[in-house]
Structures are given as structure tokens and as C-alpha cells.
Amino acid sequence: MSLQVSDLRVYYRTLAGDVQALDGATFSIADKEIMGLAGESGCGKSTLGNSLIRLDGRMKYVAGSVTLDGNSLPVWDNDGMNEFRFRDVSVIPQYAMSAMNPTRKIGTMIAELLESRGESYKEIRPELMRRIDLVGLQPDVLSRYPIELSGGMKQRMVMVISTLLDPSLLIADEITSALDVSTQRAVAETLVSFRDHGFVKSMMVITHDVSILYQTADTILIMYAGKLAEKAPTKTIIEDPRHPYTRMLISSLPEVGVRYANKKLSGIPGSPPALLNPPTGCRFRARCPLAFDKCAEEPPFIEIAGDHSVACWKATRADA
Amino acid sequence: MRRYFGRKLLTYLITFFVAATIDWMIPRFMPGDPIAVLVAKTNGISSQSAQYLVDYYNNLFGLNKPLPVQFLNFWSSLLHGNLGLSIYGDGTPVTQMIMAAVPYTLALLIPSILLSWWAGNSFGALAARRRWLDNTILPVGYVLTATPYMWLAIVLSFVLSFSLRIFPLSGGYGFNLEPTLTWLFFTDLVAHWVLPFMSLFLVMFGGWAIGMRNMIIYELESDYSRYLAALGAPQGLIRKYAFRNAMLPQITGLALQLGVIVAGALVTEIVFSYPGLGHLVFQAIENEDYFLLQGIFLFIIVGVLLANFIVDIVYVIVDPRTRVAMRGGTA
Numbered sequence: 215m216s217l218q219v220s221d222l223r224v225y226y227r228t229l230a231g232d233v234q235a236l237d238g239a240t241f242s243i244a245d246k247e248i249m250g251l252a253g254e255s256g257c258g259k260s261t262l263g264n265s266l267i268r269l270d271g272r273m274k275y276v277a278g279s280v281t282l283d284g285n286s287l288p289v290w291d292n293d294g295m296n297e298f299r300f301r302d303v304s305v306i307p308q309y310a311m312s313a314m315n316p317t318r319k320i321g322t323m324i325a326e327l328l329e330s331r332g333e334s335y336k337e338i339r340p341e342l343m344r345r346i347d348l349v350g351l352q353p354d355v356l357s358r359y360p361i362e363l364s365g366g367m368k369q370r371m372v373m374v375i376s377t378l379l380d381p382s383l384l385i386a387d388e389i390t391s392a393l394d395v396s397t398q399r400a401v402a403e404t405l406v407s408f409r410d411h412g413f414v415k416s417m418m419v420i421t422h423d424v425s426i427l428y429q430t431a432d433t434i435l436i437m438y439a440g441k442l443a444e445k446a447p448t449k450t451i452i453e454d455p456r457h458p459y460t461r462m463l464i465s466s467l468p469e470v471g472v473r474y475a476n477k478k479l480s481g482i483p484g485s486p487p488a489l490l491n492p493p494t495g496c497r498f499r500a501r502c503p504l505a506f507d508k509c510a511e512e513p514p515f516i517e518i519a520g521d522h523s524v525a526c527w528k529a530t531r532a533d534a
Numbered sequence: 535m536r537r538y539f540g541r542k543l544l545t546y547l548i549t550f551f552v553a554a555t556i557d558w559m560i561p562r563f564m565p566g567d568p569i570a571v572l573v574a575k576t577n578g579i580s581s582q583s584a585q586y587l588v589d590y591y592n593n594l595f596g597l598n599k600p601l602p603v604q605f606l607n608f609w610s611s612l613l614h615g616n617l618g619l620s621i622y623g624d625g626t627p628v629t630q631m632i633m634a635a636v637p638y639t640l641a642l643l644i645p646s647i648l649l650s651w652w653a654g655n656s657f658g659a660l661a662a663r664r665r666w667l668d669n670t671i672l673p674v675g676y677v678l679t680a681t682p683y684m685w686l687a688i689v690l691s692f693v694l695s696f697s698l699r700i701f702p703l704s705g706g707y708g709f710n711l712e713p714t715l716t717w718l719f720f721t722d723l724v725a726h727w728v729l730p731f732m733s734l735f736l737v738m739f740g741g742w743a744i745g746m747r748n749m750i751i752y753e754l755e756s757d758y759s760r761y762l763a764a765l766g767a768p769q770g771l772i773r774k775y776a777f778r779n780a781m782l783p784q785i786t787g788l789a790l791q792l793g794v795i796v797a798g799a800l801v802t803e804i805v806f807s808y809p810g811l812g813h814l815v816f817q818a819i820e821n822e823d824y825f826l827l828q829g830i831f832l833f834i835i836v837g838v839l840l841a842n843f844i845v846d847i848v849y850v851i852v853d854p855r856t857r858v859a860m861r862g863g864t865a
């Protein structure tokens with residue numbers, strides 16, 4: 215097991231109270247596994263991704279533990295996390311286009327970043343050049359400023375930088391959404407090749423576009439309103455989803471297995487509950503066609519078959 | 535790069551031409567007659583000789599020619615470095631009077647601009663990371679930057695020289711001294727310089743400190759800072775980047791502020807009767823000496839434009855983005 219997350223809760227502090235954006239996540243990612251994380255906008259995907267590497271100012275760690283390669287990650291301790299960042303957990307942020315300092319040459323920035331982490335730029339440089347070539351960039355990008363690169367080039371450059379120290383876990387947050395269809399495909403393929411080359415051991419690919427996951431992800435985790443709904447191998451999620459939300463999500467896609475890049479998660483009537491004072495019981499209840507009395511209690515996220523976990527009273531065979 | 539500076543230079547030349555033309559126009563279309571003032575100084579002469587004097591002076595200063603000719607004469611003598619004769623200075627060349635005043639103004643301006651810029655930016659950067667500094671001294675910065683130059687100058691001169699008698703009240707040096715290369719004269723010069731310097735320094739300091747503090751906080755929250763933090767870069771590196779990037783708008787800010795600062799220096803000099811250009815402007819207005827006024831304004835215009843041009847060049851050197859844009863890089 216590469217990553218194990220258990221009962222992780224992270225809230226946003228606001229004047230009105232706590233926004234329960236991540237409310238008890240328990241799952242694991244195996245070595246070599248690329249896990250897709252999908253769900254409607256605002257369901258807490260970025261919150262989950264960020265809490266594995268860096269909580270920003272307004273995020274409040276509430277409970278839970280994270281273990282990576284047998285080491286417990288002090289996710290609540292900003293300074294304590296520093297030694298794990300980049301080397302063990304790394305991120306390709308949602309804002310990859312603006313992630314590089316605009317007034318530094320890219321090579322200079324990488325050198326300063328590496329040296330500040332106690333790594334030798336000189337030793338890493340040959341590998342850096344190899345990877346720059348691998349993603350189809352020219353060696354001279356290092357002597358350019360970010361402004362001189364196109365969006366897709368910046369994206370690839372950030373992908374190379376983030377994975378330079380061969381992290382065990384890479385979090386890629388919405389890295390395809392700002393790109394056109396053909397670039398999206400290239401980026402997805404690059405992610406897979408990074409795993410195949412062993413640059414990263416396992417990966418969490420966050421997206422609200424499930425179709426991008428079909429050819430990228432080994433497993434898919436579906437979130438709904440701050441909670442985990444279902445996790446299973448990609449094939450199972452597509453062919454035999456158990457959670458009503460997942461089913462509606464998948465059937466709202468025109469044709470399974472075919473890429474519909476512009477197909478977003480929409481078309482499910484109603485909208486997710488506010489996370490400031492979320493309803494008790496199953497959070498999907500208000501929109502669920504199968505809801506029944508028992509759903510006033512919160513369904514546990516449990517394994518119903520090997521590698522297949524669901525949080526729904528109807529999904530467990532005994533109740534079905 | 536060549537084209538960029540060529541364009542800039544052209545803009546500056548046009549600005550100069552327009553400003554100089556306005557400068558030529560204002561005194562000529564203003565009410566008041568400087569020759570009459572001059573002739574009135576020589577009291578006790580007959581009206582006939584007074585008329586003779588008026589004609590003589592009009593001829594001397596070229597005021598009896600048609601306006602277009604005066605305008606052409608103005609430009610031709612300007613290009614020869616001749617700004618005319620001062621009426622208030624009893625015929626002393628205007629250039630000579632300006633040159634006598636300029637060292638005082640520069641001695642106020644250059645140290646106050648550079649020091650306040652340096653100190654304000656350092657302080658602002660510090661305030662961005664020390665909560666207690668931010669909470670205590672920053673409000674003072676807001677008060678300072680909102681204070682008119684003249685007002686601060688009056689307060690300083692009232693408290694520190696009129697009441698406490700720590701510094702001399704006015705002038706460039708003591709009335710009892712002659713400009714000499716002695717230690718005594720030098721210390722006296724410095725003592726007279728401190729208060730006008732302080733009033734300029736303090737107001738500008740407040741502005742720079744607040745600007746820098748806000749810029750740094752903005753940069754620290756920007757995407758590249760977040761990315762570095764997510765990759766575990768130490769605070770030192772993140773702060774260094776944020777500081778460098780926050781400096782850039784401060785350089786542009788300096789260019790924008792130069793005109794205001796010069797105006798501030800002029801009123802400060804008037805408050806302290808400090809013998810720089812501001813003081814001279816005051817005298818010129820009082821005596822309706824429009825050659826002098828015109829000359830001083832022209833000098834100030836050239837000075838401000840030149841300083842702006844320098845800041846433009848510095849900006850291109852320090853901000854790689856402008857250089858990239860000039861090479862036609864993809865944005």
C-alpha cells in the first residue's frame with residue numbers, strides 16, 4: 215500500500231461557521247495505481263488533494279491520519295510536512311499556467327528550488343534534460359521566462375518540475391480542464407507514461423470530467439458533498455456502478471468508453487447540499503431516486519466486494 | 535529594444551514641446567505687468583522718463599514684438615541655453631539664478647527620494663511578515679502618506695524649530711555666515727537642511743512602506759508562491775521572490791510619483807524659505823517676473839522628464855517581462 219488515508223476531515227473556517235468540505239475520507243492507493251477522483255464542482259476534490267500536501271490558510275485539520283509508504287504524514291503541521299513535500303508527495307496544481315515565477319528564467323527557478331531543498335541542481339540536470347525532451351520541450355526552455363511559453367508548454371514544464379524528485383504520490387488537480395481536446399489527450403498520456411517510467415509511484419488525478427479518466431485511471435473514486443461515494447476499478451465504475459449517484463453520473467455520459475471531452479458532470483436534477491450545515495443522513499438523499507427511511511442514517515463507506523467500496527444502504531447486498 | 539526606446543524618446547520630445555509651449559503661454563496671458571512693477575521700483579521720476587524706461591525694457595526683453603515672433607525667439611534662445619534675463623534679479627540671466635538654486639533643491643530631492651524609497655520598501659517588506667509591526671506602525675504610515683507636504687513642513691518647523699529650537703527656522707544657512715569651505719559653514723548648512731529634508735522624507739516614506747507591504751502580501755498569495763510552498767521551498771526563497779516581484783511596481787510608482795515629489799519639494803522650500811527652486815518660484819510670482827518663472831518651470835519639466843526616462847530604462851533592465859515583450863515573445 216502506497217497511500218492510506220483514514221477518516222480524514224478538513225474544514226474551511228468561515229465567519230458563518232465551518233464548511234465541512236472533506237468529512238471523513240477513508241481510502242487507499244496502491245503502488246503503481248492511478249486513481250481518478252471525480253465529482254461535481256464543489257464536492258471537495260481539491261480539498262482532499264490539497265490536504266495531502268499543503269493546507270492553505272483557511273483550511274482546518276479536524277481529524278484523521280495519512281500514511282505514505284509506512285510513514286505517517288503530519289498533514290496538520292505545515293513545517294513538519296516540508297521534508298515530505300516534493301520528495302514524497304508532489305502536486306501539479308490546478309493553476310499550472312501561473313505556477314512559475316514570471317520574473318525568473320525557468321532553469322534558474324528550478325536550480326534555486328532544488329538547492330533550497332538541499333538537492334544538487336548539477337546532479338539532477340541530466341535527468342531534467344532527459345525529461346524535458348520526453349515531454350517534447352526544447353532544451354532551451356530552461357533559459358526562457360514562463361511568459362515565453364504557450365499554455366501547453368507551461369503545463370508540461372510544471373509536470374516535469376513537480377515530478378523531478380520521483381515522488382511516491384503525485385496529485386494532479388484539474389490539469390486538463392484549461393486545455394483543448396488534443397492537448398488534454400497528450401497530457402493524460404504523459405501522466406500515464408510518468409507512472410510507467412517510474413517517475414512517480416502512484417497518482418491521484420482530480421477532474422470533474424470522468425471521461426478523461428477512462429484511459430488514464432486504474433481506479434476511480436467518486437465524491438459527493440464532502441464524502442466518499444464509491445471507489446472501484448475503472449471498469450467496474452463504468453460497467454457496474456453501485457451508488458445511485460455514480461450511476462446517474464455515468465449514464466449522463468453519452469457512451470461509455472468513448473471520449474467526450476466536453477461532457478461535464480451535469481444533467482443530474484437538483485443540486486448538492488450546502489456544506490456549511492450539511493443535512494444528516496445520506497447527503498445524496500434529496501436527489502436520490504432510491505431513497506428510503508434508512509437513508510436518514512448515514513451510510514458507511516464499506517467494501518462490498520474486492521476493491522469495491524460504496525456508501526449507500528441500497529448497495530450492500532444484504533439490504534438490496 | 536531600439537524601437538521601444540525610439541518611441542519613448544519621441545513621446546518625451548512631444549511632451550517637452552507641449553509643456554514648453556504652455557510654459558511660454560501662461561505668463562504672457564496672465565494678468566499683471568512685470569515691466570510696470572520694475573519701473574515702479576525706480577520712484578521719483580517723471581512720467582516721461584517712466585515711459586522711456588517702459589519702452590527700453592520692452593525692447594530689452596523683446597516684449598514689443600508680435601507674439602509669433604516672440605514664440606520663435608523663445609525657442610531659438612532656448613536651444614542656445616538662453617532663458618532670458620530676470621526682472622526680479624535686476625537683469626541677471628535666468629540660467630544663472632536657476633543654477634544657484636538648483637543645488638539646494640537637488641540636495642533635498644535626491645536624498646529624500648532615494649532614502650525614503652529604500653527605507654519605505656524595506657520597512658513595508660518587514661511589516662508584511664511581522665504582525666506587530668503591521669498593527670502598530672503601519673497606521674502611522676497611512677497618516678504620513680495622507681499628510682500634505684506643506685502641512686507636515688509647518689508642523690515640523692513649529693515643533694522642532696519654533697518651540698524646541700533644535701533646528702534653525704528658515705533659510706539655507708545662517709544670515710551671519712558667508713558661503714565658505716569651512717566646517718562651521720558646512721554644519722550650519724546641514725542644520726538648515728534637516729527639517730525640509732525630513733518633511734519630504736516622511737511623507738514619501740509612508741507611501742512607499744504601505745505600497746510595498748500591500749504588494750508583498752499580494753505576491754505571497756500568488757500562484758507561484760503557493761506552488762513553491764507546496765513543493766516545500768523554505769520561506770526564505772518564497773520571500774525573496776515575492777520581494778523582487780513586489781519591487782517592480784514600486785519602480786513604476788517612482789516614475790509616477792516624481793512630479794508630485796517635485797511639487798512637494800517646492801512647497802516645502804517655501805515653508806522653510808529654503809533657497810532652492812521652490813523659493814525662487816515664490817519670488818518670481820511675487821515680483822511678476824515671468825522670464826524667471828518660465829525658466830524655472832522649463833527647468834523642472836526637463837528634470838522630471840529626464841528622471842522619468844531614466845526610470846523607464848531601469849525598469850526595462852530589471853523586469854524581464856518587458857524585455858520579452860519587446861522581443862515579441864508569446865504572451
Ligand SMILES: Nc1ncnc2c1ncn2[C@@H]1O[C@H](COP(=O)(O)OP(=O)(O)OP(=O)(O)O)[C@@H](O)[C@H]1O
Pocket residue numbers: 226227228233235253254255256257258259260261262272388422489
Ligand atoms: N476558502 C474557502 N472558504 C470557504 N469555503 C471553501 C473555500 N474553498 C472551498 N470551499 C468550499 O469547500 C467545498 C469544496 O471545495 P473544493 O475546492 O474542494 O471543490 P472541488 O471539488 O475541487 O470543486 P471544483 O471541481 O470546482 O474544483 C466547496 O463547497 C466550497 O464552497
Ligand code: SF4
Pocket residue numbers: 457458459496497498499500502503504505506509513525526527528529
Ligand atoms: S443511502 Fe439512500 S439516499 Fe443515499 S444514495 Fe443510497 S439509497 Fe440514495
Ligand SMILES: [Mg+2]
Pocket residue numbers: 259260261308387388
Ligand atoms: Mg478543485
